[in-house]
Amino acid sequence: MRRPEPVEGSKPGEPGWVPSLVALDIDGTLLIPDLERGMAAEVMTQPVLDAVLDTARAGARVVLASGRAPLSMAGIADRIGLTDLVRELTGEPLHIVASNGSVVVRHAPLEMVHEITFDASEAVRTVLEHVPGAAVAVEEHGVGYRVNRLFPPGELDGEMIICDIEEMIAGPVSRVIIRDPDSTSEDFVHLAKQLGLHGTNYFIGWTAWLDLAPEGVSKASGLEWVCAELDVEATDVLAIGDGRNDIEMLTWAGRGVAMGQGPQVVRDAADHVTGPVTEDGAATELRRWFG
Template sequence: MAEPRPGWVPRLVALDIDGTLLRWVEGSGQTREEVSPAVHDAVRRVLDAGAHIVLASGRSPHGMTRIADLLDLRGQPARGDADTPGGEDERVWVVASNGAVVFRYPPVEVVLEETFDASAAVAEVLRHHPDAMVAVEDRGVGYRVNKPFPDGELSGEMRETSLEELLGEPVSRVIVRDPEATADDFVALAARLGLHGTDYVVGWTAWMDLAPVGVSKASGLEHVCQALGVEAADVLAIGDGRNDLEMLRWAGRGVAMGQAVPEVHEAADATTLTVDEDGAAVEMSRYFPAAAEEASA
């Protein structure tokens, strides 16, 4: 695995949430909404050193603000001309919906939203999985769904409606979920279909995110970096899922969590410990060590 050049320190740290910052609840496909002290302290050291922390997730915006609050995120001056009189812009940058939405927080201010017509792609998937559940984001509220998802899988409220209404206008992200299938089933299906006109990501379970072509966490982070005057070469990105592949390849240093699937390890420059072992904190501490670690170095 590649090592960073001697003396390299990231100017921006991009962090996936589920499986990277938050631990999985075994067998449920859900994560605990708790940040470990080690991860919280490592994030604090990154911020105190003047670097940026950017959350980058497949979650919708309203599913990410609580995590930003748990981490006590704050902004840093951008190019020396921050928005606040004290010289520091307290709002942070967040990449949501696998890169389709970029927003500032607090409060939520969407600065970029990529949308597309997902109707044809969803119809193709449903032809093979006719009983699948479909959801689109209902920003600030939750999701509109064709049928209820299992408890805890979607953040916010669920509003049941018809497929025609769900897909009657451009959307930033569509979720297709089939509890009777496996992730491998969806990987094989996506490969067979080609899904022309859209990009896709398959999660740990039979869960598929459909997004506009060319949109990923990497494209969302590129937008943030341009606003902050940061190069991709100065970014440390950490993630564990298939929706992190582009981000890990794009960043100056991409690091896979220890429990990640094989293709994520292959895309990354290095692998850290698992989420249960606070692997994200271990990686951040290489560049932003605690005072005791510095003293013993």
């Protein structure tokens, strides 16, 4: 499949515009979530899978952008055939924006090419003063996570290494996860606003799941790094996502598209709203540009 030729002077989202790079969230965009457990199914529907691979075949750069760790995202790219297809088409590895933008990797083989770290100690201690029973995890790249206690089954990929909290936050980290199965996502939204969490960015998941990241870091900043390397302008980027951690990406991209089941604040931030993940909304948007 050949990539359609863009019409000179066309604006993002208008007829004649063609994305050069497509940034795709994973959970709730490509994979259908299990909202009760705060997890995603590990299988993509066939229409979504076909649309993603056809987008790459058409010549657009496909970049996965997620809050997941690099190891988890690389595994998904491998399973759906995207890793091998990108290598075959471009002769280059796939770019992945992981950990809500704190980490950028190329794959395969898995190679970290960009990482931003921060001192999370004060923010973590502040949150734990209000949610003392929460589980805390810090990424251990290529292995899994250091955790103060085990997370619910299936929520973290890789090995979980039990550590003392103070040991976990003693040095710079790229990301911290705080999870409280006894709270709700709205509880965490209110808590984060109440605490302020100065010096950090934070992202709330479907459930009581709080990601702490370096200030100013988001999927958008990670994608900016990728675009600079690939010589792509933000106006030539199509981004699709469903969560609060996608808002910066959707407002930064030339065309930001929210999934139909996303929270109202996410849909309000987007240029367009497609169908929900259960109705293959990502495929609907991709087929608009790549047949």
